[in-house]
Amino acid sequence: MTIRMDDVHFTYPGGVKVLNGVSVTIQPGEKVALVGQNGSGKTTLARHLNGLLRPATGSVWIGDWQTKDHSPAQMARRVAYVFQNPDEQLFHQRVWDEVAFGPQNLGYSPGEVHIQVEQALDLMGLGGTSNFNPRDLGYSGRKRVTLASALAMQTPVIVFDEPTAGLDSKEQEQFSKVISLLHRQGKTVIVISHDMDFLIENIDRLVLIVSGKIVLDASVQQFFEQDQMLKASGLIAPQIIRLSRQMGHSHPSTSVEQFLDTQLKQSI
Template sequence: MPTIKINDLHFHYKENEPIFKGLNFVLDSRSTAIIGQNGAGKTTFVKLLKGLLRPGKGSIYFNGKNIADMTVAQIAKHIGLVFQNPNDQIFKNKVIDEVMFGPLNIGMNNDEALKHSLAALKLVGLSNTVNCNPYDMGLSERKLIAIASILAMDTDVVIFDEPTIAQDYNAKEKIKSIIHQLNIKGKLVLTIIHDMDFVAECFERTIVFANGAILLDGPTADVFSHKDELKMAYLEPPHVTQLCNSLGYDKVFLSVDSFVNYIKN
């Protein structure tokens, strides 16, 4: 299983305005959501993981190797990032060329890249779009193409940046299924996100960033039980959790199904 160890991580863009003030934690096999208000450092953290930024102090270790000793290209073979806006990621005029671009650039030969790309398109439900122009397709489909482009690279770590933006119900269900399948394959799945309902339904662990530090870190149900701390971070629990609390239940429910099953039993 891939692991990422964060050791005494400090970072700032401007002197005396720290973004991170000594983060220490380990990202393990659990699917993990990183949440926090705008400006809490979520996107900055992902850029540090990808080697696009370098820590001011401290280290990030991927499977025991310091990321500072790796090039951005080397990191890309292990850590994949699905952009929040697919228009910032897509630049080819044919879907299959877009999805194959990543695999080819991390060293796969053409046959291997094609095999991985067709499998990734099948996984996201877009097998019939191979020869389409991505910009003739809707935003939701372009998001799925962006996801396929990263899945085709077969990286150990897959990071989703706001995966539910511009997605309808069916697309969200498809992304949930993809995350579940990546977990089964032993991938480390991370997301930075504002959609608390999606966090509750998909992620085993949740980390709350606030004021340059980690405010909460643990199983998702446990994190969403800390209403006061969440309020400090300007976050709210998932809607079903809030509803059940208003009905007088102290237990944290992360989905409608879990609440219904509890009532039935």
């Protein structure tokens, strides 16, 4: 399901102009990150993908559906969106009900809902918490409940707004595995994050937003070669990139393996 945003402009009621002509195409099965400083418009852009927000001018297409012609409930068939702040998203008293809400609304049978909920809970390390009140879990537990809620919907596109904020390193590793699994299933994964070390390991393409405009859209390798642009936008490159530069490599490495390979060749 191809995603296409075409010259999208958006202003919040009250006059804050946030998106200033965003155009981007994302092919099915891509793993893409939206990056940029706080307030640059990442969340606003993400909320256009599932129709929670609609463009003032321009268009947003998810496959052959334009968001302006479909309700957010319909869009939820195609795009699941996980809120940046879990407490804005959670509203059930039991973890199981919270995670089941999406697939139930999409019309899955009780048997299918059961399987999808159990799988999603398991993927997010929440097995055994079905009867808990999400509010009794810590921040990372609440965050993982919202991630599980999106996974349980089994949509072709899934948008994670700052998914790793508040997760410990083991939970982040578990979430990396979830991203690879979704990728193997052919789903489109869109991640908003400030964690460049996480992104370089899990994402193929990066889109940089500055003041509601896309200023750079490139593969991970090419993205981090734009040193000046990243500095000007206040982004700090991942450690492996900084290390490559310090070692004088002509092209920054995006993985430990690539780094060692370049280093070995350089020292021969």
